[in-house]
Structures are given as structure tokens and as C-alpha cells.
Amino acid sequence: MDWLRDHLWEAWLGTAIVLALAELLSLDLFLLMLAGGAVAGVLTALVTDSVVVQVLVASATAVLLLGAVRPPLVRRIHGGPDLVLGPASLVGSRGIVTEPVSEHRPGRVKIGGESWLAVAEPPESVIAVGVTVEVVSITGATAHVRPVSEPRPEELR
Template sequence: MEPWLLWLIVALVLGAVEIVTLTAALGLLGGAALVTAVFASVGLPLPWQFLLFAVVSAVGVAFVRPVALRRLSSPPNGDGRFGVDALVGEAAYVTSEVSKLGGRVRIGGEEWTARAYDETLVIPPGTAVDVMEIKGTTALVYPRE
């Protein structure tokens, strides 16, 4: 059997195992085997094929894998919160006076019903506030200092 075909089979097997395990290492080894298969098909001698596989594998595992793992493990907003929980701590702007009875704020382009976090406050329109809590569809807000 031709060496390039063996490298191609190794690349396919490693790629398939990577799909099952999601280790971000076996896929890189499969990529290295694929690169080696290409060079083997143009006649690279067998010892150089092993050297090429080792070098491409080492570069992939040392430099590409850490970047891939960081991208896979970190959530898009950086702290693991999503949905309405991601709004807590965000800045908002009062569009309609906010008191303990209600009001309206704009949070990231969306208008929300709001109440003052401190029930003694009345927050005028145009004030920058922080979202302290979300209760149902109502944001509890407090003026920024």
C-alpha cells in the first residue's frame, strides 16, 4: 500500500475520533497526517514523512490547540450568564420616569418596564442607571454614580 494512502487513512480515523471526543488534539494530529499525505504523494521519503508529521503535530498542539480550547470553553459574554441574567449589571437609560410604581428604561436597544431598586427614589428621564435585578419582565434599576 502506498504511504500517502496510509497517511490519508490515519488522517480520516483521527478526524473521526476527534468528532466523537472533541479533544481538539486528535483533529490537529489528523490535520498533520493529511499534510503528510500530500507530501508523501509527491514522493517525500518515508523518514522525512515522519519528521514532517512530528513537526506539524507539535506546532498544532503547541500553538493551535490552546487557542481552540480558549474559544471553545469561554462563553460569548465572558462570564457564563445568558438571557435576562446577562442584563444584571448592565447600563440602562431611563426613558420614562422610574419610581417604585414603575417606569421605562432602555437596555441595550430594548425598552423594558422598570422599577426603582430603592423604593424611595424617583429617577427622571435621561438618567443613566444600572440594572440591579430582573424580576419577570421588570428591571430593578439604581442610578449610576
């Protein structure tokens, strides 16, 4: 116990290192904030010998880091665009009608270089060959499309 009292800054530093290494296993940024509090304990131990002051400063720093620094970091690290895969990624893209499309008589639409079975939305419309359409939804292997006014040049290839 005397060694610990004589080497408080080393004990705080050891605690900070152990917490930082444990953070590598959890990746939740909780233990890293506690390690930050322990670093504040190291700095306080270099200034004063009072264990109570060191614990108070380390605790306050850890709580401050947990409340103010961790939430934005977690949002930034774990946030981002949603990954859309498969046919759902075609929703919103445009294509060209290759066979006439209506509600009761499905036609064909070329979307992203692939030919898709397509039905018209709204249901009462009929879409002629060569018209540019936008994919509203995908149901199974059928694209629900609606006509758009102007084609994009990259979709005409």
C-alpha cells in the same frame, strides 16, 4: 507488513481520515491537528520511502499545528460575548421615573416598557418624576438607579 511498506501513503491517508472523523466526536480540535500531521505524512510518503523521515515530518507538523494553529482557533471558536439573561441584562439601560424615587421611599421607573420598583443611588438623592435614570444594579425585583443628564430618544416611548 509488506502491504503497509508498499502502501505507506495510503496508510497515512487512512490514519488522517480516521483522526478527522474521530474529531467530529470530540470537537476539541486536538485530533484534527494530528490528522494534519498525518496529511503531512501522506505528502512525505509520496516523495520518499523512508518511514523515519515520514514519521518525523508528520510528528513535527502535528506539534506545530497543536502549538501554533490550535490555540487561536480554540479562542476564536469558544470566545465571544457573555450572554446575560434576566434582570441582569437591564444593568446599564436607561428608564424614566414615573413615581418619585429615593433611598428610603422606593418609587417606580419605566425600563424597557416595564414598570420596576426602584431606589436611588447614591442614597442621599431624590429623583423626581420624568427624570431619565440609568440602572446601576438589580436586587431581587428592585432596580437601583441614578439620574443621568440627557435622555435617549428611544427610551421616551
